[in-house]
Amino acid sequence: MVEVRLENVTKKFGRVVALRDINLRFRDGKFTVVLGPSGSGKSTLLYLIAGIYKPTRGRIYFDDKDVTNLPPNKRNVGLVFQNYALYPHMTVYENIAFPLKLRKTPQRKIDEKVHEVAKLLHIEELLDRYPHQLSGGQQQRVALARALVKEPAVLLLDEPLSNLDALLRVKIRAELKKLQEQLGITAIYVTHDQAEAMALADEIIVIHRGVIQQKAPPKKIYEEPANLFVAGFIGNPPTNLLKARLVDGAIELGGSRITIPARLPRDGYIVVGFRPEHASVDAEPLENHASIPGEVYVVEDMGKEKILTIIIGGEMVKVIAPPTAEFKPGDKVYVNIPYRRIMLFDPETGARIEA
Amino acid sequence: MNPLQRLRARRREREEPLIDVETIPRRRLTIVLAIAVGLASLPMLITYILLILTSFSNTAGMLTISDLAHYVPTIQPWIDFLEGKVEPTAGHLYTTMEILGIILNTLIVAAGVSIVVVLTSTMAGYAFSRIRFRGRKALMQLVMILHAFPGVALIIAVYALYVWSLAALPPSAWNTYAFIYVILSRASLEIPMSIWLMKGFFDKIPWEVEWAAIVDGASRIRVWREIVLPLVKPGIAALSIFAFLAGWEDFIYVWVFLKPRDIYTLATFIEEQVRNLETAYFPVVAAAGTLYLIPTIIFFITTQHLLLETYAGGMKA
Numbered sequence: 262m263v264e265v266r267l268e269n270v271t272k273k274f275g276r277v278v279a280l281r282d283i284n285l286r287f288r289d290g291k292f293t294v295v296l297g298p299s300g301s302g303k304s305t306l307l308y309l310i311a312g313i314y315k316p317t318r319g320r321i322y323f324d325d326k327d328v329t330n331l332p333p334n335k336r337n338v339g340l341v342f343q344n345y346a347l348y349p350h351m352t353v354y355e356n357i358a359f360p361l362k363l364r365k366t367p368q369r370k371i372d373e374k375v376h377e378v379a380k381l382l383h384i385e386e387l388l389d390r391y392p393h394q395l396s397g398g399q400q401q402r403v404a405l406a407r408a409l410v411k412e413p414a415v416l417l418l419d420e421p422l423s424n425l426d427a428l429l430r431v432k433i434r435a436e437l438k439k440l441q442e443q444l445g446i447t448a449i450y451v452t453h454d455q456a457e458a459m460a461l462a463d464e465i466i467v468i469h470r471g472v473i474q475q476k477a478p479p480k481k482i483y484e485e486p487a488n489l490f491v492a493g494f495i496g497n498p499p500t501n502l503l504k505a506r507l508v509d510g511a512i513e514l515g516g517s518r519i520t521i522p523a524r525l526p527r528d529g530y531i532v533v534g535f536r537p538e539h540a541s542v543d544a545e546p547l548e549n550h551a552s553i554p555g556e557v558y559v560v561e562d563m564g565k566e567k568i569l570t571i572i573i574g575g576e577m578v579k580v581i582a583p584p585t586a587e588f589k590p591g592d593k594v595y596v597n598i599p600y601r602r603i604m605l606f607d608p609e610t611g612a613r614i615e616a
Numbered sequence: 617m618n619p620l621q622r623l624r625a626r627r628r629e630r631e632e633p634l635i636d637v638e639t640i641p642r643r644r645l646t647i648v649l650a651i652a653v654g655l656a657s658l659p660m661l662i663t664y665i666l667l668i669l670t671s672f673s674n675t676a677g678m679l680t681i682s683d684l685a686h687y688v689p690t691i692q693p694w695i696d697f698l699e700g701k702v703e704p705t706a707g708h709l710y711t712t713m714e715i716l717g718i719i720l721n722t723l724i725v726a727a728g729v730s731i732v733v734v735l736t737s738t739m740a741g742y743a744f745s746r747i748r749f750r751g752r753k754a755l756m757q758l759v760m761i762l763h764a765f766p767g768v769a770l771i772i773a774v775y776a777l778y779v780w781s782l783a784a785l786p787p788s789a790w791n792t793y794a795f796i797y798v799i800l801s802r803a804s805l806e807i808p809m810s811i812w813l814m815k816g817f818f819d820k821i822p823w824e825v826e827w828a829a830i831v832d833g834a835s836r837i838r839v840w841r842e843i844v845l846p847l848v849k850p851g852i853a854a855l856s857i858f859a860f861l862a863g864w865e866d867f868i869y870v871w872v873f874l875k876p877r878d879i880y881t882l883a884t885f886i887e888e889q890v891r892n893l894e895t896a897y898f899p900v901v902a903a904a905g906t907l908y909l910i911p912t913i914i915f916f917i918t919t920q921h922l923l924l925e926t927y928a929g930g931m932k933a
Contacts, residue, residue, distance in 0.1 A: 312831075334835070339831075346828040347825075347828075
């Protein structure tokens with residue numbers, strides 16, 4: 262188990278800058294999730310750590326050892342791919358044994374270890390099969406077993422669950438978290454799925470256009486997003502973001518004026534953000550809340566909750582209401598947001614303004 | 617619904633099984649196509665059957681359908697052929713060793729073409745599939761154009777080069793050189809298409825599979841040998857067979873470069889025998905022709921199963 266450190270790492274592909282001046286520390290024995298939309302550079306980051314790509318500038322360390330110029334086969338990393346990348350012409354047993362065979366491990370030891378890891382991942386009865394005879398979930402487990410059997414210093418996972426169906430994804434997600442806790446291995450997991458990131462991570466790194474947006478534990482990412490991108494990316498439905506005008510230090514939104522106990526510029530523009538689950542929809546304004554009048558546009562009944570889409574001054578916001586809430590399209594309502602739940606952002610830089 | 621109605625309904629179902637709308641015309645089309653293909657290939661099929669039957673007969677000319685009524689099978693033409701009695705009235709024109717030599721020559725050319733094509737096009741195909749070098753696209757297009765050139769069109773230049781290079785060698789090496797020259801020039805006609813074929817096979821292997829093996833601790837050479845090659849095995853097999861047949865069937869290059877040196881393959885041998893139609897003894901020539909067909913028949917049976925055999929699982933693209 263090691264700590265992975267990147268210092269001033271830049272990666273270019275031709276003229277395209279995939280990663281720009283990255284400084285990061287992946288803590289030893291922790292589950293770190295790198296989260297970003299497609300094309301954000303998150304997979305590039307993973308392949309840099311694996312040694313498949315070499316950084317254009319900067320250094321990579323495993324603990325105190327500089328591995329920047331070390332080829333992948335000398336780094337002792339386990340890598341799980343989105344498409345599993347199993348060896349199709351080998352049985353499950355041969356797939357898992359392959360890394361050990363390359364290390365010239367004695368046959369008896371190989372046998373022992375393959376069975377051990379197969380038991381851990383509940384694939385013992387599949388050892389004689391070929392990859393094409395397995396389901397997606399089973400192939401995924403085999404890929405994981407192959408990565409774990411060599412007892413890697415770091416376990417790298419590149420969207421390992423994206424090719425599975427939704428139900429299986431949630432199931433394996435929990436198993437993966439348990440497994441990482443059991444083994445205490447340093448895990449770096451790349452995904453575009455914010456729910457996966459929230460569920461698995463000890464720490465989330467949000468990346469966008471090759472630049473780190475925020476690095477924090479899930480709770481902090483959720484409650485205190487560093488900027489507009491993080492606020493808009495995390496959460497389902499995502500954070501409501503509304504551009505508003507400042508008039509004499511008060512926020513003008515949807516035809517009403519909100520005064521917030523925070524120091525704000527006297528005029529200009531500001532972006533107001535709040536999470537759908539933090540606001541409530543009522544017939545009247547509430548005390549200690551920012552109350553914005555609006556009109557119900559759509560009601561989606563999800564069973565455990567209702568998702569209301571409300572028009573505020575020409576823009577749509579989503580608010581989660583309890584399943585018992587009785588609203589219908591056309592209702593005139595107030596969206597009430599507790600003051601402490603309101604997030605403010607600078608429309609120019611996107612950075613959050615601390616209240 | 618009472619039991620009787622249910623029974624009737626079931627019977628109706630059995631008589632008119634439920635067929636998806638779009639499968640009806642397709643099935644009919646299949647039948648029509650099968651009949652058309654069958655009819656179209658009938659003349660060829662009959663010719664081949666007559667050829668084989670002729671090689672087991674003692675007619676004076678080629679066997680015809682009307683001869684089939686009094687057909688008596690005999691293996692005499694095969695014995696005559698292997699003993700070199702190609703024109704029975706003229707006695708032994710060849711020795712058995714010479715006949716076997718002709719078969720061996722054909723095998724050498726075929727196997728040589730096959731080996732050269734497989735070695736070059738697996739390597740070139742891998743490079744085209746995996747390495748993004750400058751001018752890659754232009755080179756691939758050039759390869760495609762090369763494939764479009766007919767071999768006959770190139771033969772004058774190829775022959776000029778041959779004569780020119782021959783002068784640099786001692787006459788004792790000329791026979792060997794002629795063989796090598798035929799193999800290389802025949803192979804180079806096959807290589808363009810083979811490169812494309814192999815590139816297609818390599819393209820189907822995701823990069824990740826190779827990366828996985830490298831991360832697992834394998835060297836590039838080892839990845840190539842233990843991961844990549846086994847996955848393109850069907851491609852290599854198909855390729856080597858096609859190239860073998862191309863060498864086996866080649867006439868023009870063998871005729872231009874080997875025949876003047878008195879080196880015959882089955883193709884030029886058969887051509888020599890049927891050239892004088894008055895003296896040609898057909899059953900013996902038919903025996904040679906049948907022998908000439910055998911690899912094609914064997915290989916077509918084997919390639920069909922090889923080309924269908926592909927590994928699909930464990931690597932979603």
